[in-house]
Each structure stands twice: as C-alpha cells, then as structure tokens.
Amino acid sequence: MFRVSQRENIVGFLFISPWILGFLLFTLFPMIYSFVLAFYDWNPFGSPVWTGVKNYITLFNDPLFWQSLKVTTIYSIGSVPLGLLVALLFAMLLNRELVGRGIFRTIFYMPSLVSGVAISVVWLWIFNSEFGLMNWILSKFGIKGPQWLMSTTWALPALIIMSLWGTGNSMLIFLAGLQGLPKEFYEVAELDGANSFQRFWKITLPLLSPSLFFNLVMGVIGSFQTFTQAYVMTQGGPLYSTLFYILYLYKNGFQYFKMGYASALAWVLFGIILALTLLIFKSSSIWVYYEAEVKTPEVKR
C-alpha cells in the first residue's frame, strides 16, 4: 500500500513538474523580484539605488498616474456593463429557435477572435474623421460625426465602442447559460400570466447570474489590462485622454527606463485588480443565485 502511493507521489510530481518549475521561474521569482524592484531606482543601464518607498510616494503625487487610473476606470465602467448588456442581448437573440442561428452565432463571435494590432489598424481607419466608415454611417442619419481619435472628448468613447464589437466570449458564456435553463420554469410562469419582461427579470436573470458573475470578473480584469488598442491607435493621446494604465506602465518601464517605478505601478495595479475581484466575489452572495438543481449544460461536440 505504502509503496504504491509513494510511487504515485513521485510520478505525480514528475507529471506536474513542468508547471512547478514554470511557476517558480516565471511567476514566483519574478513577483518577488518585482516587489524588491519597486523599492529601487532601477535603470537597466546604471546600478540600482535603494530608495525605499519613494517610488510609491512619487506615484501618489504623479498626475499622470491618476490620469491613467481615471482613463482606465472610465473605460472599465463604460465598456464592461455595456459589453455585458450587448452580450446578453446577442445571446438571447441566438437562443431563440430560429432557422440560420448558427450562421449568426459565427458572425457575432468572429470579431472577438481577431483582437490585436490588425484590428486596431482597421478601427483607426474606421474612426478617421474625414473618410472613415463611422462618420459616413452617422452622416446617413444626418449627424456630423466628431473627430473621434483626434478629440480629447471622443477618443475614449471610440475605444469603448470598439470594445463592444468584441464581446463574443461573454456572449458564448451567456448562451451556454441560457441553454441550461429549465424550460418548465417558463411554461409555468407563462401559464401564471407572467409577461416576457417579468419572465426575464424573475427567471432568466437570477438563473443566469453565475454566468453574469463570471463575465463580470473576466471583463473587469480584462479592461484593466487594455494595451494594444491604445498603443497602436492613440499612443495615449490626444493630451493623455487615452493614457491607459498598462500603457503608462509600459512607457515608464521601456521608454523612460524607470524599471523600479514601473514595478511599483504594476504592484498597485495588482492590488486594484485583487481588491475589485474580492469585492465582486464578496458581493456575489447577495446577487448570484446558485441552484443545485439547475444542470450545467454538457459541452456539445
């Protein structure tokens, strides 16, 4: 007995050893390193100088740090709830038993897979104020579109609009959730005379709250890590109106070579994300509804 489990112990560790090594080398070690770095003036070309908590003090007095936090927060508040709403609407439309919904699912989901530089470049052209697609569509409705990415007011909303285009992942999670809802609930509610609005608020939304919870957590974490769009499309401008947190971190670390300061920024971000996630988790007991009877759908293959 003992020998068997001893063997299994060793074999088990052998199997997971790549991850253990990777965790030590590429996560734990750099995290400790980064924590230490944040207490130094660390320029990769000179020698590091111990400065204690100076980086953190500088940070709290740095208007650009607050600006980047503000930009990222506004983006998060704008894009996450709107994104969830859009994703839920799409999922509900796709959940209806209609001919050809597979094709629509493909089309709705496609944009979320192609994020990155190429799509940022395309949106840059779409938001071109003179010859872009967006202002052409608006002109069809008699609206004279703004300068979008050249405007301090409209650059951030433009990025939020762009983010709504890529809500496919949340949509799929909602769709899976919807497909797992028991049909009997709706039949009973309908016989009781509940209208579709009531059915949505009293049945769909509570039963879907676990999916909502998952999408909310992923959405918040994702929005705080926005980088590529900002780097490619605006470089944080005009006038820092799209200076996302990670972009500011990147600039400090790799353009101004203030590696210690950038590490302090990274730890503050980590703290913020941790706090937000905990907040959502803590609050979830109030608004997330788990029912043991609701079966999670099998993944169809």
Place this chain on the structure above:
Amino acid sequence: MIIVQDITESSINKFLGRKSMRKLVGDIFCYILLISIGIAMLLPFLWMISSSLKSRGDVFIFPPEWIPKPIRWHNYVEAMTTVPFGRFIKNSIQITILVIIGQVVSSSLVAFGFARLRFIGKNILFMILLSTMMIPYHVTLIPLFITFRKIGWINTFKPLIIPAYFGSPFFIFLLRQYIMTIPLAFDDAAKIDGCGYFQLFYKIIVPLIKPVLITITIFSFLWTWNDFMGPLIYINDMEKFTVTLGLNLFRYSYGTEWHLLMAASTIALLPCLVIFFIAQRYIIGGIVLSGLKQ
C-alpha cells in the same frame, strides 16, 4: 361542468392562438435585429477588404464606394514588399509552431497529473495554479525583461518560446476539467493490462481528450499569432519582427497609405479567420467549458 370545460378550452385555444401570433411577430423582430447586428459585425471586415483593393486616391473619396473600380489586387503585392512582410510571416509561423508544441505537450502532462494522480499537496498546488490565472501578466513583465536581458535572450525568440514549455495555467485547467469527466474504469482497465502511468496517459487519455487538445491548439495559435506586447518588448531587429510588429511598423512609417495598411491587415488576419471557420466548434466548446467552472 360543461360550461367550465368550455371556458377553459376556449381560453386555452385563444391563449395558444395569441401565442403563435405573438411568436411570429417576435420571430420577425428577432430576425430584423439579428440581421442588423450581423451587418454591424461584418462591416469592419468588409470595410477593410474594400479599402485594401482601392487605389491610393480612391480611399479618400467621400462618400466611400464599397466596390472599388478598378479592383487593385496589386496592393497586396505592394504591402508585402514595402516592408519585408514575408520575413515577418515566417518569424511568426516559427514562433507560433514552437509555442503550440510547448504549451500543448506540457499542459496536457500537468493536467493529467492533477486529474489522475494522488500526491502530497495536490489540492494546495491546484489552488495556487488557479490563483496564478488572476495575476496580471504585467507584474512579472519587468523582472522577466531584466532577467532575460542578463542571460542574453533579448532580441531572440527565446523569451517568447521557452516559457511555453512550462505549461499554461488556463490550458491546464481546461484539460484537467475535461480529463475528470473520463470514467476511471478506463484507467483501471489499462492498469490491469499492465500499463504504467505514462502509457495510460499516452495511449488512453490523449486519444480521449483530442477535442480539447484541438481547442487549446487553436487558442494557443490565435494568442501567439496576435501577441503584441511580448515581441514589442523583446525584439529589436526588423529582421526578427513578427507580423504584429511589422504591422505596427507599417502603421507608423506609412500611416496615410490606408489602402496598403488595410491590405497588410487583411494578410495578418487571414490565418485567424481561416482557422476560425475550420475549427469554430472547438473554439466555442472551449469557451463554454471555461465558463462552467463555478
């Protein structure tokens, strides 16, 4: 009694009639919404392709023409040769293939360990693995850069490839969830036949988890192909640029050549779109699987 029955029957009929009428109206309304949203989703792609086939001057015609006259396929040749795009594609392919191999092999080994073997501290280690998914990638960015710089890995593909061989927490999690659904009877049968753990993994489990292996291969492809920050930080020489870096270079060097920029974007997106259409169901299955962990 009869009257009561009549009332209920007629009310049910009325109810059903109204319902089917309402359903029809609802269906039509849904189709209108689905089609308009569908168009909105496709427009950026169509706009990109349309612009990529226009001449330099036609791009700046307002209101825009959707079907360019004449269609300039030559833009694609120009986009490929203005900057060495062929070279960038080759680099991206090389990195992507090596990353996929690394992530798929290492993640499935680790996932098997977590799903099927008993060892000390397994639960704690798995909790640590899950929590590492929450750590922003950016916390480790700067120390890793400094470390890789010290060991001379800057301006090589090594920082982009080697970490992939140590498992990816998200993939490990997905695979482990899937392996847990395979009945233990398979393992017992294999053990009775004298299979060791590695044979059990290789001969029994791997064939059974093929669908998820395909899913993670695709995710791995898409994320590596589209990765921007990694190459941006570690690669300096244009010789070693990936497609994403090349596109960014293009954007800053030829920012107003929209027709060429759109052609270059189309080239960069093409592999992702092709893979998406071929393997859509695996991608969707994977996303759904990841959302069902609660």
